[in-house]
């Protein structure tokens with residue numbers, strides 16, 4: 001019996017390898033440059049450069065494109081709303097993803113997060129980010145950095161809506177079970193990740209850190225070098241509130257650098273939030289889908305308010321005015337692209 005099981009496992013393993021070779025030899029579909037302005041169309045579920053998905057109840061109102069902004073006259077937006085009935089988890093809210101993969105290039109979005117002043121302890125997160133994880137995908141070679149942990153190609157802009165002065169930015173290369181604990185009674189999820197958290201109203205940088213095969217949320221190692229902690233201070237934007245008006249945020253993803261920025265609301269100049277040029281092994285090299293979402297968290301409270309994990313008691317909506325992607329090299333379809 002055991003031998004039969006083993007041979008089946010070997011057969012499945014061979015099939016898996018064969019499929020990987022087939023997939024690897026095909027050129028993955030890549031997104032061309034795009035500017036999605038979410039214009040008004042006959043169909044509110046028609047978005048040119050994004051698909052919608054959710055593991056939640058998919059209430060009709062949770063995503064609408066081409067509707068009038070409720071806060072800025074004259075613009076049409078993509079509105080993503082949390083259904084209070086949906087459970088906690090990023091996948092349970094509305095998720096928009098590019099149908100094809102993106103890679104090195106410049107990403108930008110003009111958006112306004114929901115105003116949560118009526119429920120200051122709500123636990124909810126808005127995301128503008130790239131994402132690809134080996135666990136659910138095989139259309140690219142898995143574990144390209146050969147550390148036994150699922151590759152997780154992700155670059156984040158995140159807002160916890162309980163404090164709209166704060167921005168979370170970061171990038172992952174891995175997220176999954178640690179090889180040492182996989183198959184044991186106590187499997188542990190670990191990640192390799194760089195992250196920074198800033199209060200833009202005060203200019204305080206709460207942390208700039210690196211996790212190396214540690215559980216998510218670990219204290220990690222504080223980054224202090226010029227390459228990994230630049231700029232080391234940020235001028236405050238007095239009164240900054242990501243829920244009070246639209247702002248433009250973006251990131252530039254290069255093979256050897258990731259630079260997060262926003263447009264200064266007063267001057268329009270590019271305000272660099274983090275210009276990371278540390279070890280390349282900490283910079284994801286793998287293509288990913290660009291995603292937009294809003295979701296309830298019951299275990300991630302915002303810095304300064306440990307109570308901010310309540311289920312939403314109302315419908316909170318994030319509005320995206322536009323989203324753009326500009327690859328550095330339009331011929332970059334292999335994953336090995338150069339900055340052009």
Ligand SMILES: [Ca+2]
Pocket residue numbers: 134135136137138142
């Ligand atoms: Ca896989």
Ligand SMILES: [Ca+2]
Pocket residue numbers: 143144145146147148149150151152173174
């Ligand atoms: Ca890996």
Ligand SMILES: [Ca+2]
Pocket residue numbers: 037038039075076077320321322
């Ligand atoms: Ca628009």
